Amino acid sequence: MKVGYLGPKATFTDIAVREMFPKEKAVPFSTIPDCFDALMGDEIEMAVVPLENALEGSVNITLDYLVHEVDYPIIGEITCPIRQHFMVHPANSKKWKETGVVYSHSHALAQCHKFLHKELKGTPCEKTTSTAAAAQFVKENPDIKAGAIANELAAKEYGLEIVREDIHDVSYNHTRFIVLSKKPFPFREEKDSFKGYKTTVMITLPSDRAGALHQVLSAFAWRKLNLSKIESRPMKTGLGNYFFIIDVDMKQDDVLIPGVVSELEALDCKVKILGSYPYYQLGMEKCKVR
Numbered sequence: 001m002k003v004g005y006l007g008p009k010a011t012f013t014d015i016a017v018r019e020m021f022p023k024e025k026a027v028p029f030s031t032i033p034d035c036f037d038a039l040m041g042d043e044i045e046m047a048v049v050p051l052e053n054a055l056e057g058s059v060n061i062t063l064d065y066l067v068h069e070v071d072y073p074i075i076g077e078i079t080c081p082i083r084q085h086f087m088v089h090p091a092n093s094k095k096w097k098e099t100g101v102v103y104s105h106s107h108a109l110a111q112c113h114k115f116l117h118k119e120l121k122g123t124p125c126e127k128t129t130s131t132a133a134a135a136q137f138v139k140e141n142p143d144i145k146a147g148a149i150a151n152e153l154a155a156k157e158y159g160l161e162i163v164r165e166d167i168h169d170v171s172y173n174h175t176r177f178i179v180l181s182k183k184p185f186p187f188r189e190e191k192d193s194f195k196g197y198k199t200t201v202m203i204t205l206p207s208d209r210a211g212a213l214h215q216v217l218s219a220f221a222w223r224k225l226n227l228s229k230i231e232s233r234p235m236k237t238g239l240g241n242y243f244f245i246i247d248v249d250m251k252q253d254d255v256l257i258p259g260v261v262s263e264l265e266a267l268d269c270k271v272k273i274l275g276s277y278p279y280y281q282l283g284m285e286k287c288k289v290r
């Protein structure tokens, strides 16, 4: 099977793919929408993209495509620890403090705010489509004194020198990646990294009804269904119109989840199951360069 991912080589998404799908053919795409287009155009069978970071919150472009553009289910989830490093072209490593511009993915720049504020105060930052794209750019442009925030694999892949390790502000830094596909994949429950199942539900509330969100949440609460995430996003139909994305800590079953769906529909909510899938959590050792 071909697995498309947010590339180029050596992004954090790539690390997730290498770990989860070591035997499949991994195909990099420059942007998240490119990855989804390839999935919808049958160029690839699975797509792996970042969904949420513990420090920065959701990757909105992924959520928006999932809801408005891509009618493919989520079939799996991988959470990876994230270590960010500051790297420069080897020719510039001794004078890295003179770096004139820092490149990285917006989430990575935000995750390293304290480092940038303290060690490179006032240095402009430029967003790139991924951390590895930043590393590639810095390697290809040794003349501009640029630095990249990326992972160890990217430093190796693009021949950069890490001059400051672990520059993320908070040590608990994890990102969730989701796998989308029309076809099922034989995920294994025996792996140590397997943690359980989740079901993601998208809910649109009836307009202007007092207490509607309370009623929605109680449909889960009285069934004792544990929620691991609730997030609201604009519906893009007008100011104040939002839908909710709720993660339930269980596999889709024949009783409880269909019961929630019927109860919510009876309240005039629109309900769509975005996927019911196994989730995996990788340890730090999995993210080391081997």
Ligand SMILES: O=C(O)C(=O)Cc1ccccc1
Pocket (backbone or CB within 6 Å): 006, 010, 011, 012, 013, 014, 050, 053, 082, 105, 107, 108, 129, 130, 131, 132, 175
């Ligand atoms: O840019 C990457 O390497 C990605 O895979 C997206 C991302 C960016 C920042 C933290 C985690 C994932």
